[in-house]
Amino acid sequence: xxxxxxxxxxxxxxxxxxxxxxxxxxxxxxxxxxxxxxxxxxxxxxxxxxxxxxxxxxxxxxxxxxxxxxxxxxxxxxxxxxxxxxxxxxxxxxxxxxxxxxxxxxxxxxxxxxxxxxxxxxxxxxxxxxxxxxxxxxxxxxxxxxxxxxxxxxxxxxxxxxxxxxxxxxxxxxxxxxxxxxxxxxxxxxxxxxxxxxxxxxxxxxxxxxxxxxxxxxxxxxxxxxxxxxxxxxxxxxxxxxxxxxxxxxxxxxxxxxxxxxxxxxxxxxxxxxxxxxxxxxxxxxxxxxxxxxxxxxxxxxxxxxxxxxxxxxxxxxxxxxxxxxxxxxxxx
Numbered sequence: 001x002x003x004x005x006x007x008x009x010x011x012x013x014x015x016x017x018x019x020x021x022x023x024x025x026x027x028x029x030x031x032x033x034x035x036x037x038x039x040x041x042x043x044x045x046x047x048x049x050x051x052x053x054x055x056x057x058x059x060x061x062x063x064x065x066x067x068x069x070x071x072x073x074x075x076x077x078x079x080x081x082x083x084x085x086x087x088x089x090x091x092x093x094x095x096x097x098x099x100x101x102x103x104x105x106x107x108x109x110x111x112x113x114x115x116x117x118x119x120x121x122x123x124x125x126x127x128x129x130x131x132x133x134x135x136x137x138x139x140x141x142x143x144x145x146x147x148x149x150x151x152x153x154x155x156x157x158x159x160x161x162x163x164x165x166x167x168x169x170x171x172x173x174x175x176x177x178x179x180x181x182x183x184x185x186x187x188x189x190x191x192x193x194x195x196x197x198x199x200x201x202x203x204x205x206x207x208x209x210x211x212x213x214x215x216x217x218x219x220x221x222x223x224x225x226x227x228x229x230x231x232x233x234x235x236x237x238x239x240x241x242x243x244x245x246x247x248x249x250x251x252x253x254x255x256x257x258x259x260x261x262x263x264x265x266x267x268x269x270x271x272x273x274x275x276x277x278x279x280x281x282x283x284x285x286x287x288x289x290x291x292x293x294x295x296x297x298x299x300x301x302x303x304x305x306x307x308x309x310x311x312x313x314x315x316x317x318x319x320x321x322x323x324x325x326x327x328x329x330x331x332x333x
Contacts, residue, residue, distance in 0.1 A: 055110050063114045066164050071116050072124035078115065079132060082108045093131055105135035112136065116160040117144050169203040172229045172238060172332055177266050181227065184262060184276055185242060201227070205333040212305040217293040217333070222249050226333050228294045230308055233327040238266040239310070239319055241296045247288050255297075256286040263300040263310075265319040277317035284314050294333065302331070 058081055061067060062074055069077075082104050083089055089100050105112075117140065120129060125144060133141050143157040168178050179192040182199045192198065205220045226247070229240040241263040245256055259282045265275040277299070279285040287295045293302030298311040300319065309325040312318040320326075 055107075059110050059114060062111060064163075065161075071119040071163070072121070072128055075115055075120065075129055078108060078111050079104075082111075098134070101132070101134035104132070108135065116163065117157075118147060118159045119162050120144075122148055168201055170201065170229065170332055171206070172231045172330060173240075173266070177238070180266070180274060181240070181242070181264070184264065185244075185260075203332060205331075207306070207328075207331045212293075212331075214291065214293050214302070214305075217302070218247075218249055218290065221247065221294070221333050223247075226294065228331065228333050230331045231329045233306075233329050236268045237320075238268070239300065239308070240264050240266070241294065241300050243286055243294070243296070245286065247286065247294065249288070249290065251288040252290050254288055255284045256288060257283045258285045261285045261296065263296050263315050263319050275317055275319050277315040277319050279314060280316045281314040 058078065062078065067074065085107050086103050089103065090096055112135065117125070117129070129136075129144075130141075137157075140157045143155040146153065147155060168175055170178070173181070178199075178201060179197045182197050183191045185199070186192075204224065204226070205217060210216050210220065224246045226243045227240065228243070229238060231238055242261055243258070244260045245258050248256065259279065262276060262278045264277060267274045284297060287297045287301070289295050289301075292304075295301040297314045298309070299313055299315040300310050301308065303309050303325060306328055307325055308328055308331075309323075310318065310320045311323045
């Protein structure tokens with residue numbers, strides 16, 4: 001269905017699509033919209049000539065640090081585009097002679113330097129790049145092959161940094177939501193840009209993967225700085241809390257003090273703006289209850305397996321419309 005819709009766009013709205021594709025493509029990764037990401041990648045794969053009518057257009061895409069494609073796929077698309085510009089090249093690579101490789105090299109003269117070859121795995125390099133080694137500088141090919149075997153040996157070829165591919169291991173929050181939370185952590189009034197966020201999220205626990213029992217939480221999350229996010233059952237509500245000092249099994253039934261913890265509710269179809277609720281009684285911000293999971297006292301805590309509760313007490317705001325207990329689909333730390 002998507003391909004058919006795109007075919008209609010090509011036929012009827014080609015100018016609009018060419019003009020706006022870069023924005024659509026970038027938006028798909030900013031919003032963590034998987035279907036749109038796949039749609040855009042399929043477009044590039046199936047219709048490279050449509051978007052890259054000129055070498056300048058191709059270069060403008062592949063030089064981006066935030067291009068959301070693995071490097072070997074970028075190489076594949078560049079090669080496809082180069083071959084498509086030269087209809088007389090043999091269809092079978094085994095039939096190519098030196099002149100054919102030179103034609104392709106000349107066509108891709110401005111593109112080849114923007115491929116980040118050292119970010120391509122050995123396997124993909126041998127399978128995809130090496131057959132076209134004649135269009136690359138011999139020293140570059142030697143360095144690429146040598147570097148994995150002798151990473152400490154100096155090389156003269158330029159090693160470009162990896163692209164900033166937007167990835168997050170959460171199945172609950174997306175990149176934009178993560179950067180909003182990061183901004184709260186650093187007490188920023190303006191939300192970080194997804195291209196320039198300072199934190200990396202490491203998934204410690206996922207209820208649906210590791211279990212919802214309190215013992216699982218304490219075994220995996222004891223004495224670690226934690227961000228807790230919760231997906232409320234049968235809704236699009238996402239609640240959470242940030243604990244900068246961690247819960248400690250050594251402080252059974254005791255409070256931990258921090259001025260920097262907060263709880264929150266992220267905006268959704270029913271809530272136009274996210275709710276940020278900083279701690280107001282810092283001496284009782286975190287409660288170390290061995291009989292429960294993550295616990296921001298009564299304001300936000302896991303009271304039993306797959307069940308949380310929210311009330312209003314030690315934090316500034318109630319983060320749900322109604323206080324009380326609710327079931328969850330999943331939670332992550």
